[in-house]
Ligand SMILES: Nc1nc2c(ncn2[C@@H]2O[C@H](COP(=O)(O)OP(=O)(O)OP(=O)(O)O)[C@@H](O)[C@H]2O)c(=O)[nH]1
């Protein structure tokens with residue numbers, strides 16, 4: 001469904017590549033492509049308009065990371081906006097203040113309602129809940145069997161809706177509530193019937209169940225693999241039944257996640273979880289930013305953007321370079337450099353992404369392995385503040401003490417002191433500075 005979005009964004013990238021900076025006119029062209037892609041994917045027109053307007057303001061505002069090219073900046077803004085539409089994750093499923101909490105699962109046939117019932121039951125048990133499972137399907141007797149089996153696998157209680165009881169659905173639901181309360185279950189998970197398409201009979205049935213049980217959560221289970229139909233039916237469910245949450249299933253497959261955007265856009269209801277497999281533990285908390293990246297499907301560019309977002313670390317490195325120029329570079333600085341290298345392989349990662357990596361290859365090759373970084377750090381930790389500040393005072397006896405303190409041989413202490421000098425002169429040759437300025 002969102003293949004076009006990715007294609008169109010590639011076009012935007014190509015188009016902006018030749019542009020030195022973002023201007024009103026080249027941005028308009030880029031936005032046109034994005035708008036078309038979203039509209040083609042059947043995203044609500046108003047949502048697209050708002051989306052576009054927000055992107056425009058941000059792109060022209062220029063507060064985006066300096067280290068990105070105009071094309072990358074636009075992609076970054078689009079990604080950020082997508083995650084904003086997809087919503088925040090800090091609204092988990094709600095439990096009722098007075099138990100039992102009732103969660104009712106609705107959706108089209110085969111969307112994953114029954115499976116998700118099992119997943120939610122397992123998740124709830126992990127949260128210390130005591131759930132009861134029930135299936136309410138006036139038409140299909142086999143629905144009982146499937147959920148009973150799932151309850152059995154999870155060793156959880158299952159409430160049998162007999163054909164006899166179902167003959168009087170109102171009484172059946174009232175009895176269910178009494179049973180749930182009397183047995184102290186604090187969560188009732190209600191599986192419901194599905195149909196291939198939205199039909200009035202189903203809507204009436206679901207509305208009836210909802211009115212009788214007054215669930216705190218009415219969760220639409222949407223199959224991420226089905227495109228347009230899922231969007232239309234989600235809208236119908238939202239309007240006719242009223243939804244509080246969404247769970248998207250089958251995101252372990254090829255689904256790009258575009259359905260997420262469209263369903264959220266048309267229902268205005270947040271996604272809480274995603275299903276990523278058939279097993280009961282294949283339920284994940286929904287992360288809007290990850291979904292946005294998935295929709296964009298531009299892994300490389302997005303990871304570059306993420307690296308650049310570690311700008312604070314770069315700023316710190318720049319500060320190092322400045323201190324070095326002024327001959328203020330100390331072992332304290334060296335140590336924080338080592339820690340940075342260790343933390344994210346920053347240099348290597350960034351160099352890998354740069355087209356002009358050639359001149360910096362030598363530096364990347366000079367990367368030290370992780371163990372050595374740790375040893376060096378231990379040695380620096382054994383120095384006194386005065387020694388770190390002015391390594392010239394580190395004479396023979398001090399070297400011996402540092403070696404003992406760090407548990408490393410004297411030869412290694414000597415090596416580090418040499419390396420420190422090398423680094424200073426290497427930086428003086430401004431390789432480092434040149435590299436830093438290439439991020440500007
Ligand atoms: N790969 C994958 N398969 C899933 C996921 N969720 C459900 N399924 C599969 O989808 C199929 C349908 O799932 P059900 O849970 O029976 O769907 P339903 O909505 O209850 O279907 P009806 O009761 O017929 O309306 C089953 O084969 C499930 O194993 C998921 O997150 N990933």
Ligand SMILES: [Mg+2]
Pocket residue numbers: 113114115143146191192194
């Ligand atoms: Mg089912």
